[in-house]
Amino acid sequence: MRSEYELRKEMVEIGRRLYEKELVAASDGNLSARVSDNEFLITPSGTCLGFLKSSELVLIDGEGRRLQGGQKPTSEYRLHLEVYRLREDVGAVVHAHPPLCTAFSVAGVNLEECVIPEVVFTLGAIPTAEYATPTTEEPPRVIGEYIPRCDAIILDRHGTLTVGETLTEAYFKLEKLEHSAKIILSARMLGKVKVLTTEQVERLMKARKDLGLKGKIIRCVHCTDSSCPTEGGGDQKLVETISSEVLKIIHG
Numbered sequence: 001m002r003s004e005y006e007l008r009k010e011m012v013e014i015g016r017r018l019y020e021k022e023l024v025a026a027s028d029g030n031l032s033a034r035v036s037d038n039e040f041l042i043t044p045s046g047t048c049l050g051f052l053k054s055s056e057l058v059l060i061d062g063e064g065r066r067l068q069g070g071q072k073p074t075s076e077y078r079l080h081l082e083v084y085r086l087r088e089d090v091g092a093v094v095h096a097h098p099p100l101c102t103a104f105s106v107a108g109v110n111l112e113e114c115v116i117p118e119v120v121f122t123l124g125a126i127p128t129a130e131y132a133t134p135t136t137e138e139p140p141r142v143i144g145e146y147i148p149r150c151d152a153i154i155l156d157r158h159g160t161l162t163v164g165e166t167l168t169e170a171y172f173k174l175e176k177l178e179h180s181a182k183i184i185l186s187a188r189m190l191g192k193v194k195v196l197t198t199e200q201v202e203r204l205m206k207a208r209k210d211l212g213l214k215g216k217i218i219r220c221v222h223c224t225d226s227s228c229p230t231e232g233g234g235d236q237k238l239v240e241t242i243s244s245e246v247l248k249i250i251h252g
Helices: 004-020 077-086 099-106 117-122 138-143 167-190 198-211 236-251
Strands: 030-036 039-042 058-061 066-068 092-096 152-155 160-164
Touching: 004 030, 004 039, 004 092, 004 167, 030 077, 039 077, 077 092, 077 138, 077 160, 092 167, 099 152, 099 167, 117 167, 117 198, 138 152, 152 167, 160 167
Parallel strands: none
Antiparallel strands: 030 039, 030 092, 039 058, 058 066, 092 160, 152 160
């Protein structure tokens, strides 16, 4: 397990990247990392991740009690602790507000279909958890259905949650998730989105197994040629209603 000093340094760097890439805004988002079995380093409440200082980070225990640090931990600490409770293999959690992933959930469009090989290969189907009031006990409850089985979740109108053995790993999963949202939106605007066939998905899963990739993924329940909702473009009109606004986000 990495030292607390190394974790603090990495957390500051990941916070800076999130802010610079506009995956969070103002004081949105929060990060955490496992220090020991019952100690977790977490970002403070009301602080911009882009301007974090290692001395501001808070050390808490598995009940959320502050062990070290002069500030309060993020109000979303329950969300992080629930992940660690359910997944002993997880060493870090990233909760961010990427614009396009969030826009898809606002529009009621999911990203569960098997479309992009690299995403299916590494993250699998991306579920969207039901809406939960931020900072309450609701978010930990709604992720309980998914986090034992996957490493990336979209929180309805509340951004994303990605996990990994390290903060950098969890961050890269977020990058891939937001990048796939950009590709799928662009494809929908250009025409019909082509989904992978069952055979293609099975070959990806075999390759994943052969390579011994870690992490958990959920298989898409619609990954057949005929049954995937995306194949018929059923959500196309809904996506078009937000396309002009989302393009502004893409192009700044």
